[in-house]
Structures are given as C-alpha cells and as structure tokens.
Amino acid sequence: MTIQPNEQGWAFDESTAWKLVYDGSTIIFFDETEKSISTQSVLFVGTKDECDAEIARLALVDVSAQGNDNGLDLHADA
Amino acid sequence: MNLNDSSAAKVGANIVSFIASATAAFRQFTIYSATTFSTVISGAFGIVKNGPGTLTLTATNTYTGGTIVNAGTLQIGNGTNITASVGTVTLSGGNLAYNYSAFVNSNGAITLARDATITKLGTLQQNLQVGTLNGGGKTLNVNVAGTTALYFNQTFGTALGLVNILTGAVGVDGARGIPLRDAVITVATGAQFRTYTSPTINNAITLNGGAGPNATGALWNESVVAAHTPIYTGTITLATGTNSSVGNSTSGFTITGKITGAGSFTKVGTGILSTFSTLTVANDYTGSTTISAGTLRVLKPFAATTPTASFTATTLSVSFSVAPTAGMTFRFFQGTTTNTYASVTLVGAPGRTGTYNSANSTLTIA
Numbered sequence: 001m002t003i004q005p006n007e008q009g010w011a012f013d014e015s016t017a018w019k020l021v022y023d024g025s026t027i028i029f030f031d032e033t034e035k036s037i038s039t040q041s042v043l044f045v046g047t048k049d050e051c052d053a054e055i056a057r058l059a060l061v062d063v064s065a066q067g068n069d070n071g072l073d074l075h076a077d078a
Numbered sequence: 079m080n081l082n083d084s085s086a087a088k089v090g091a092n093i094v095s096f097i098a099s100a101t102a103a104f105r106q107f108t109i110y111s112a113t114t115f116s117t118v119i120s121g122a123f124g125i126v127k128n129g130p131g132t133l134t135l136t137a138t139n140t141y142t143g144g145t146i147v148n149a150g151t152l153q154i155g156n157g158t159n160i161t162a163s164v165g166t167v168t169l170s171g172g173n174l175a176y177n178y179s180a181f182v183n184s185n186g187a188i189t190l191a192r193d194a195t196i197t198k199l200g201t202l203q204q205n206l207q208v209g210t211l212n213g214g215g216k217t218l219n220v221n222v223a224g225t226t227a228l229y230f231n232q233t234f235g236t237a238l239g240l241v242n243i244l245t246g247a248v249g250v251d252g253a254r255g256i257p258l259r260d261a262v263i264t265v266a267t268g269a270q271f272r273t274y275t276s277p278t279i280n281n282a283i284t285l286n287g288g289a290g291p292n293a294t295g296a297l298w299n300e301s302v303v304a305a306h307t308p309i310y311t312g313t314i315t316l317a318t319g320t321n322s323s324v325g326n327s328t329s330g331f332t333i334t335g336k337i338t339g340a341g342s343f344t345k346v347g348t349g350i351l352s353t354f355s356t357l358t359v360a361n362d363y364t365g366s367t368t369i370s371a372g373t374l375r376v377l378k379p380f381a382a383t384t385p386t387a388s389f390t391a392t393t394l395s396v397s398f399s400v401a402p403t404a405g406m407t408f409r410f411f412q413g414t415t416t417n418t419y420a421s422v423t424l425v426g427a428p429g430r431t432g433t434y435n436s437a438n439s440t441l442t443i444a
Contacts (some may be wrong), residue, residue, distance in 0.1 A: 010431050023393045023421050036401075038430055039423035041393060074181050074203045075229070075251055075274050 001010040003043040011043040012036065020051045020060075027055070027062045079311035095131070103143060109133045109150055125164070127152045127172055134177075136162045147172030147194075155179070157200050166209065169194035176204050176228070183207040186232040186257075190216040197221045198228040198246070205230040211257035213238030218261075220410025222246025225291035227272055227300075232257045241281075243269040247291050249300065252277030252308065265296050267320065272298040273308040282312045287341065295325030295346050302328045309334060316341025316363050324351060326372070337361040342413070345374040345389075352377070361411075367439065368416035376410050389415075389440070394434055394441075395423035402427050402443045 003011040013019060014036040021029035023041040030051065037043055044054050054060070097108040098118045104124045109131035119125065124143025127133050127150060144166040145152065145405025153175040155162040158300075160180045165173060167186040176184060177199035188196075193216050197203050212235035219242045222228045227247035231254035238261035241248070245266065250256045252275035263283045264346035265271050270290030271283065285296045299308050307330030312435040316322055316339035324331070325347030337343065342365030345351055352375040354415045355361045360378075367374070367389075374389045383400035387410050396408070415436040422432050422441070431444050 008431065012429065014428050021395070021423050025294075026390070026393065028388075028393050028395050028421075028423055029425065033425070035397070035426040036428040037423065037425055038427055038432075039395075040421045041423055074226075075205065075253070077183055077207070 001044070001046060003045060004029045005040075007042050010038055011040075012038050013043055013045050015045065017045050018051045020046075020054060022058070022060050023053070024077050025059060027060050030055075094102055095134070096129070102422075104146075105141075113413070114156060117290060119211070131398070132175070135164055139163055139165070141165065146170055147174060151175050151197075153177055153199075154184070162439065172274070173197070175199055178202065178204060181205075183231075186211060186230070188212070188232070189235075190214050190218060190238065193217040193219075195219040195221065197223075198377060199223050201226060203227055203229065205229040205231050205251075207254060209233070211236040211238075211255075212236045212260065213257070215239040217242065219244055220246075220248050221271075227270075229254075229274070230257050231255060231349070234259060237261055240264065243271055245269055247272050247298075249274060250277055250279070251275055252306075265322075270294070270296055272296055272300050274300050275303075275306050275308075276301075277308050279308055279310045280312050282315070283310070284315045284317060284339075285322035285341070286317045287322050289323040289325075289344075289346060293323070293346065295323040297322075297324045297348070298347070299326040299329045299331045301326075304328050304330065306330065307332055313338060315339040316343060316365060321365065321368075323370075324347075326351060335359070337363050339363050339364060342366045342368070343371055344368040345372055346370050348372045350388075351373055355379075364412045366409045366414045366416050370375065378410060379404075380408050386399045386439075389417065389419075391417060393421045394419040396427075396432065396441060397425035397427060398427050400426075402430060404430065404444055406443045407440050409438065409440045413439065415439045 005011040016034040095113045106126040108129040111131045114134040118137040120140040125145045127147045132151040138161040145164045151173045155177040157177045168189045170191040173195040175197040183205045186206030189212040201224035211232040227249040229249040233255040234257045239264045247270040249272040259371040263281045267286045268288040311332045318340040321342040323344040323346045326349035331351045350373040355378040376387045387396045419434040
C-alpha cells in the first residue's frame with residue numbers, strides 16, 4: 001500500500017517489509033529491509049509481489065538497468 | 079630499387095622523396111616528403127626510418143629485424159587495407175601512426191627510446207593487442223581521430239612516464255594487459271580516457287574539462303555489462319576553471335582515489351558512479367558538482383555513521399549505517415551542487431527528515 005505523507009510532505013515507514021520509493025517513473029529505492037524510510041517521494045510498502053505489481057502497473061524504471069549496447073564487441077580477438 | 083650508400087649521399091634533399099641506403103642489418107630510408115611503399119619488404123634485416131617526411135607502409139611486410147623510427151612519422155596502413163605490418167617498432171625520435179580501413183587487433187610491439195607521438199587515423203577503433211609496450215619512463219602523446227578509441231592492450235613491459243591524451247579517446251581493457259599503468263595521464267579538453275571490462279587504474283590522472291567524444295565523459299567506462307566495474311585508485315585532479323564529465327551506462331564505475339583540484343565535476347551516462355571518501359583520503363575538489371544523468375553515489379564517514387548518498391538529477395537518497403540525530407549535518411562536496419533536491423529520501427533514520435542545501439552541499443537532519 002502507498003503510505004500517505006504527513007502535512008510536511010514526508011512519508012514514513014519503520015516496518016520490516018519490501019519497500020518501494022519512486023519519483024515520477026524513476027525507482028529510488030526498492031529492497032526488503034528492516035531500516036526505516038523517510039521520504040518526500042512516493043513510498044509503497046508490501047510484499048515483493050505487491051511491489052512488483054506496482055512497478056509494472058506504473059511502468060516504473062530502474063535507470064541503473066538501462067544500457068546503450070550497440071551490439072558490437074570490438075574487443076574480441078580478430 | 080638498388081640501395082647504394084654512395085649514390086644516396088649525392089642526392090639533394092629537395093628533389094627527392096626519399097634516400098635509401100643498405101647495410102647487412104638494416105635498410106635505411108631518409109624520407110623528405112610523404113612516401114608510400116606498397117610492395118612487401120621481406121628479409122632478415124630491419125628498417126630504419128629517418129627524415130621529416132611520413133613513410134607509409136601498406137603491405138604485409140615480413141622483414142624480421144624490427145623497425146626504428148628516428149625522425150618523422152612511420153604510418154602503418156593508408157586507410158584502404160587492414161594487413162599492413164611492420165614488426166617490432168622502436169621510436170627513437172620519430173612517431174607512429176595507424177590508418178586501417180577496418181577494426182584491427184594490430185601490432186603493438188613498441189619501445190619508446192625517446193618521447194613520441196602515436197596517432198590513430200580513420201574513424202574505426204584500433205586495438206594494439208599484440209606485443210609488449212616498453213615505455214621506458216618516456217612521454218607518449220596520443221592523437222585519436224573520430225569518436226572511437228585507440229586501445230592499448232599490449233603486455234606491460236616498462237612504464238611510461240607521462241601519457242598526454244591530446245585528442246580523441248584512449249582506452250585500456252581489463253581483460254588484456256594494461257600497459258599504461260603507473261604512468262601519469264593527462265586528458266586534454268574534449269579528449270577521453272576510457273576503459274572496458276574491469277581494470278584497476280592506478281594512474282594519477284588530470285582532467286582538463288569537457289565531455290569527451292560522443293559526450294560520454296572525459297573518463298568513460300565503455301562496458302555495458304553490469305559486473306564490469308573499473309576501479310580508479312589514483313588521484314584524479316580536476317584542472318582549475320574546467321568542468322570534466324565522467325560517465326558509464328549499465329556498467330559500474332568506482333573511484334577510490336582522491337578527487338581533488340579546483341575544477342568541477344559532472345556525472346553523465348545512466349549508470350551508477352561510486353566515489354569513496356575516507357577519513358584519510360577525502361575528496362576535496364572545490365568546483366561544483368552536477369548530476370546530469372544516472373547516479374552519483376558518495377560514501378563518506380561522519381562521526382559514528384557513514385552515510386551513502388545517491389544523487390540523481392532530481393532525487394537524493396541517503397542511507398545511514400548508524401541513525402543520525404536531529405541537528406546533524408553531512409557535507410558531501412566541498413563546492414556547490416548544481417542540482418537542487420526537492421525530493422529527499424532517508425534510509426535508516428527513523429522519524430527523521432532532512433533538507434539539502436545545494437549552496438554548500440550539506441544535508442541537515444531534523
């Protein structure tokens with residue numbers, strides 16, 4: 001479920017669960033953790049399946065997984 | 079051609095392209111204007127290149143005595159062939175150029191007896207992947223045309239003293255030899271030092287600004303494999319008054335050496351760049367920090383906790399090893415941060431909020 005922010009715009013969660021933080025379409029944090037989260041972005045807490053479903057529903061993107069492979073390997077032995 | 083010492087000596091330099099002479103051990107060419115040899119040179123002797131003109135060899139030569147370049151430039155290939163070869167090259171006052179018509183893992187058996195320049199012509203990547211590079215403490219200037227790199231992948235022999243990347247991109251591959259190690263590297267404005275796979279780069283490197291070829295960075299990890307992470311352990315100096323980009327895509331990129339100088343730093347590319355400041359080796363560059371793309375991850379110890387800050391262009395998340403208390407401030411850069419962060423996420427700071435001040439690059443906990 002999405003944690004609603006307080007009047008100052010901060011959302012908090014201190015449970016042990018899968019936690020998803022995103023801003024726009026960009027994933028900021030996604031992990032199972034016992035650590036608290038305080039965020040001014042959107043905080044979603046649930047099971048891994050629930051988080052995965054939220055990621056799919058909103059087409060959230062982990063930018064660190066993007067690439068620019070041109071398909072050529074110019075480093076192999078000729 | 080009949081190589082004859084006595085006749086060669088009588089010929090004026092201004093009316094010939096080259097003068098040749100022969101001994102049992104070497105065939106000497108004194109080149110005054112650009113000359114191309116396309117026939118195969120073979121035999122149990124070496125070649126000596128003298129004179130200011132460029133000598134271009136385009137054949138698959140098989141002579142076995144090596145090549146000495148005393149002056150001018152010896153060019154291998156003329157842009158229309160891929161098999162030109164010269165064997166082992168010693169640069170004793172002259173320079174070397176490569177101009178192949180296709181990507182080639184080419185001959186890299188090179189010894190610098192004096193400071194020299196190596197040039198890659200043409201637009202295609204070349205890998206110097208055969209033989210040993212003996213730097214002998216000398217200075218190597220490198221000019222690379224186009225946006226593709228000249229990779230130095232030879233076996234390490236002796237270290238170069240200084241490598242000046244003047245134009246274009248120079249690369250090393252962690253899966254090959256890293257013959258540029260131990261040398262001081264200077265990357266000119268707009269030029270680039272790039273890596274492939276996961277080399278350890280121990281060089282002290284000075285960056286003089288710019289985003290390099292293709293705007294991928296003055297330092298760039300070309301790999302697209304996530305596990306490929308070059309580790310830069312030497313000091314990186316950002317030259318005064320410059321702004322240098324550093325980039326990667328899906329691969330990793332780690333800098334454990336100190337980042338220093340009065341220049342500025344820009345993260346480009348979609349990947350994660352990790353920098354480490356320890357209590358004894360703290361990054362202290364004083365220019366601004368900009369995150370144009372991807373993530374800049376900064377690990378810095380403060381008192382009892384070591385926050386790891388992940389800066390993207392619009393968001394900042396900070397993970398604490400020990401929960402911070404209200405009023406604590408954490409400074410991640412000495413200069414300003416160009417980005418402003420309306421969205422801050424704190425991990426491991428129960429009940430706390432934070433405000434980032436871009437003017438002094440500090441996070442204050444409330």
